[in-house]
Amino acid sequence: MKRIVFGLLAAAALWPAALSAQYVSNARGPWFDRLTLEPYAGLYIDNAGSTGAGLDQSGWLGGVRPGMALTDRVRLLGDLGYSRVNEVARIGTGENSAVIGSENWLATGGLELDVVPGETAGALGLQYGAAWRSESLREVMGSPSPDGVESGWTRSAVIVPSFSIRHRIAPRADLRLGVQDYIFFDNDPLSHNFALTAGISLR
Structure with missing residues (x-):
């Protein structure tokens, strides 16, 4: 006994x-058993324009995040995304106004750590990379003076802190919900551009 x-x-x-x-x-x-690929989409709030912050500057964001598990709780992640916002600024008022929209290409890489492990996990992440941004006229009413708006693409360094919740929905698939803050360092002043995303992480 x-x-x-x-x-x-x-x-x-x-x-x-x-x-x-x-x-x-x-x-x-x-190595191929440790790889993940996550297509995602969501809401992007563009605060890098010439007007104030808020949902008025919101649009969509989509992209893909490749990853590799380094340990049971740490992952190497990359992120290639594209955002489009129809209105980040307005020139003039009323019948004589022009609406300015933005496009952003975002390319970053970094690490993610599970702070709450399990089938439903919570993770903190930090990535660094670059953003390429362009502003252009989307709508013109009357005769405003939008000279110098379409200035081509500009590049900015960007750092991206994030928090995500991941839930196992199949042996090789997780549903992932995340909040990201794309911080553009080369803007004056520095800008915080928030994103709410959902994706499926496949192994």
């Missing part, structure tokens, strides 16, 4: 370690 009890206690003590070792082993398996 003592041997049975001792065996059960030993199994209970070793079981979590065995599971952890198996998970880490999977994370360190063949």
